[in-house]
Amino acid sequence: MRRMIAALITSLACVFSWPASAVEIPLSGMDEIIGPWQPNQLYFGHVSLYASANMPPIDFQTPGSFSGFAVYSSFSIAGGWLYNASKVGALGDLEVAGANVGGYNCTSCSPTGDIIWYSDPSVLKHSISWGTGSFTLGNVSNLEAHLFLDLPEGFSLASQQVSAVPEPSTWAMLLIGAAGLWLRLRAPMARCTSVAGARNDQTDIR
Structure with missing residues (x-):
């Protein structure tokens, strides 16, 4: 049953x-x-x-x-x-x-x-x-x-229904965010390169 x-x-x-x-x-x-x-x-x-x-x-x-x-x-x-x-x-x-x-x-x-x-x-x-x-x-x-x-x-x-394709404004925000992140990462790398170069110069003088 x-x-x-x-x-x-x-x-x-x-x-x-x-x-x-x-x-x-x-x-x-x-x-x-x-x-x-x-x-x-x-x-x-x-x-x-x-x-x-x-x-x-x-x-x-x-x-x-x-x-x-x-x-x-x-x-x-x-x-x-x-x-x-x-x-x-x-x-x-x-x-x-x-x-x-x-x-x-x-x-x-x-x-x-x-x-x-x-x-x-x-x-x-x-x-x-x-x-x-x-x-x-x-x-x-x-x-x-x-x-x-x-x-x-x-x-x-x-x-x-929500479209899966981002709008142009969304793409612009993504690009701006990516560019800002790249600049922030690039600055410490440049400082490290300059310090390493200075140390190599001191080694050559000795």
């Missing part, structure tokens, strides 16, 4: 690729997902939208003291879709809504959505694009938003 359970877990691990670690991405952009795509396989990722704002408490005795905000993100994914887990979704795939009254008293929230890809062989480029918008009502200050993307193990955005 244990062997059957272990075999089932191993087979599921081969079929599904789960997220590895989240990285922050710009609030709006377009990119390509690079990784070891295999045909006819499911891949899972996550996207999280964090938003916060400061709002004064509502005063029901003062007209116009209501305050609120909303931050929302929409996604377009080649060969996949985003399952909306924000439970709002009136404006985008993910949404944070807060107000200083009722059940919307959310000053710091972070909904998460699940990205699901089916690696169709006909999809040649696994692109993803997204955009984020917001609006405020009343007295809202310090509105802040951050977006995080969590891709499967071994996958990354093309813009986040």
Whole structure:
């Protein structure tokens, strides 16, 4: 029985690729997902939208003291879709809504959505694009938003891949450092040569 359970877990691990670690991405952009795509396989990722704002408490005795905000993100994914887990979704795939009254008293929230890809062989480029918008009502200050993307193990955005070829500025710093080291080593060698020459002159005189 244990062997059957272990075999089932191993087979599921081969079929599904789960997220590895989240990285922050710009609030709006377009990119390509690079990784070891295999045909006819499911891949899972996550996207999280964090938003916060400061709002004064509502005063029901003062007209116009209501305050609120909303931050929302929409996604377009080649060969996949985003399952909306924000439970709002009136404006985008993910949404944070807060107000200083009722059940919307959310000053710091972070909904998460699940990205699901089916690696169709006909999809040649696994692109993803997204955009984020917001609006405020009343007295809202310090509105802040951050977006995080969590891709499967071994996958990354093309813009986040580091090039192995050093930039010209890096080459310049390496050359300057090498030249400085060579000059520092050269000075003691020159002093040793001059001292040795002086000793040889004294020997000849004797």
